Amino acid sequence: MSFASINPATGETIATFATMTDREIVSALASADACFHTDWKRRPVAERSAVMARAAALLRQKREEYAGYTVAEMGQPFAQALYEVDLSADILDYYASNAAHFLAPREVPGSPGASVLTEPVGVILAIEPWNFPYYQLARVAGPQIVAGNVVMTKHAGNVPQCALAFARLFAEAGAPGGVYTNLFCTVDQIGTLIDDFRVRGVTLTGSERAGAAVAERAGRALKKVVLELGGNDPMIVLGDADLDMAVDMAVTGRTFNTGQACISTKRLIVVGAERGKQVLDTLITKFGDLVVGDPADEATAIGPIVSEGALEQLLDQVGRAKGAGATIVCGGRRIDRPGFYMEPTIITGIDEGNPLYREEAFGPVLSFYTVNTEEEAIRLANDSPYGLGAALIGADVDHARAIADRIDAGMVFINSFAHSVAELPFGGVKNSGFGRELGEAGIGEFVNRKLIRVA
Numbered sequence: 198m199s200f201a202s203i204n205p206a207t208g209e210t211i212a213t214f215a216t217m218t219d220r221e222i223v224s225a226l227a228s229a230d231a232c233f234h235t236d237w238k239r240r241p242v243a244e245r246s247a248v249m250a251r252a253a254a255l256l257r258q259k260r261e262e263y264a265g266y267t268v269a270e271m272g273q274p275f276a277q278a279l280y281e282v283d284l285s286a287d288i289l290d291y292y293a294s295n296a297a298h299f300l301a302p303r304e305v306p307g308s309p310g311a312s313v314l315t316e317p318v319g320v321i322l323a324i325e326p327w328n329f330p331y332y333q334l335a336r337v338a339g340p341q342i343v344a345g346n347v348v349m350t351k352h353a354g355n356v357p358q359c360a361l362a363f364a365r366l367f368a369e370a371g372a373p374g375g376v377y378t379n380l381f382c383t384v385d386q387i388g389t390l391i392d393d394f395r396v397r398g399v400t401l402t403g404s405e406r407a408g409a410a411v412a413e414r415a416g417r418a419l420k421k422v423v424l425e426l427g428g429n430d431p432m433i434v435l436g437d438a439d440l441d442m443a444v445d446m447a448v449t450g451r452t453f454n455t456g457q458a459c460i461s462t463k464r465l466i467v468v469g470a471e472r473g474k475q476v477l478d479t480l481i482t483k484f485g486d487l488v489v490g491d492p493a494d495e496a497t498a499i500g501p502i503v504s505e506g507a508l509e510q511l512l513d514q515v516g517r518a519k520g521a522g523a524t525i526v527c528g529g530r531r532i533d534r535p536g537f538y539m540e541p542t543i544i545t546g547i548d549e550g551n552p553l554y555r556e557e558a559f560g561p562v563l564s565f566y567t568v569n570t571e572e573e574a575i576r577l578a579n580d581s582p583y584g585l586g587a588a589l590i591g592a593d594v595d596h597a598r599a600i601a602d603r604i605d606a607g608m609v610f611i612n613s614f615a616h617s618v619a620e621l622p623f624g625g626v627k628n629s630g631f632g633r634e635l636g637e638a639g640i641g642e643f644v645n646r647k648l649i650r651v652a
Contacts, residue, residue, distance in 0.1 A: 200357040200381045205272040205501040206536040214357045217381050225378050229320050229347045230395040232375025238317045238345040242300050245343045246293040251370035253289035266358045271327050272500040274492045285335035291619035296343035299640045310651035315644050317345030319397035322390055324351050326402050328457045330359035333402055340640035349378040391415050398643040405628055423632030423642050427459045428585030429557045431578035434467040435591035443590040444479045450614025455500050456561035460586035460615040464564045466574045473567030481527045484541040501537045502560050508537040511560040518544055518553035579605045585625035586615030
């Protein structure tokens with residue numbers, strides 16, 4: 198497996214990095230395990246939090262440098278890259294500020310003398326994707342490191358400079374060697390790590406196939422797993438929604454990070470035929486006005502798709518959808534320029550027999566539906582193997598909240614597109630995975646809730 202920076206805006210290789218040897222992997226695990234047992238778990242939570250706070254401060258100080266790596270390696274538009282850096286720093290700060298409260302011993306109501314302690318469990322192995330190179334890491338490292346665990350991370354092969362930069366944060370913040378370890382390793386080496394008793398938990402953000410393979414192997418080794426496996430997130434425009442706001446939410450929700458986000462708005466469902474026509478006409482105009490170009494240019498709204506292979510997969514999805522009877526109302530083609538660019542695309546006429554009905558399109562491709570009733574909208578939104586995020590746009594918030602109760606998703610957002618912030622738990626149901634990251638829930642996935650009772 199290669200680790201290479203390939204600029205998706207040009208297709209040029211920037212740098213390559215060697216895969217670690219088996220001996221280096223074994224040594225790294227031994228160092229992480231020793232650090233946990235002899236140092237890190239023994240430190241007061243205030244000391245661990247201080248290291249995390251310094252890492253957050255360093256990330257903010259170097260925000261433009263760090264944003265530059267994501268622009269170069271995965272084509273994220275620069276303004277959005279800065280946003281990701283700031284969000285990642287917010288997550289690290291959130292856990293630095295709240296760890297003492299989250300980890301404090303809790304008395305058990307109704308049982309005098311009984312209390313529950315929250316203790317770390319050891320080495321946590323994280324397997325992370327490329328689409329938000331720092332945010333994906335921060336939502337594991339932030340809670341787990343302040344909890345007293347140590348983290349070993351295998352990042353995606355196409356963002357090695359981002360991976361190295363994030364690891365430097367903790368070294369520069371004063372964390373001892375072994376608290377955070379970056380791994381340039383193979384799938385087979387990951388399997389060996391999962392099997393090793395010293396690794397006490399595994400977290401993965403990625404595809405269903407990868408999640409199933411990791412969960413199966415970890416299960417055989419009796420390891421807890423947290424999985425975030427993507428989504429086909431719906432946004433329902435209710436009958437009383439402000440249509441201008443709905444369009445703005447849909448455009449941003451679908452195209453942020455060039456549509457390469459697990460909680461992007463993938464399916465737009467409008468209640469009412471005439472309202473649906475109005476929304477679609479406006480969307481076509483808005484999509485046509487989006488600036489697609491160099492991610493380093495501040496005017497760019499949509500950058501390149503991350504790789505040649507990812508672009509070809511998107512084009513294949515669009516082609517198969519059209520072949521099954523759907524209509525491409527705008528976009529749908531590769532842009533004739535260097536790099537891996539695709540036109541922002543809207544597809545209608547997707548019935549239950551169309552492959553795109555159940556697939557996740559990881560790029561600027563919006564599936565558009567019009568239905569006659571809210572009941573049809575709810576059924577369509579839930580008719581998916583995924584259940585990550587969802588959004589509802591409507592003027593009557595109380596009514597929208599009642600609809601939200603009926604949506605099969607881990608997260609439902611009313612009058613905004615689905616998004617992520619440090620204090621909100623993140624995760625899904627069905628084939629979108631299980632477990633939670635961020636918020637107080639995120640610090641509780643890989644800890645021992647130890648009961649102590651004095652008789």
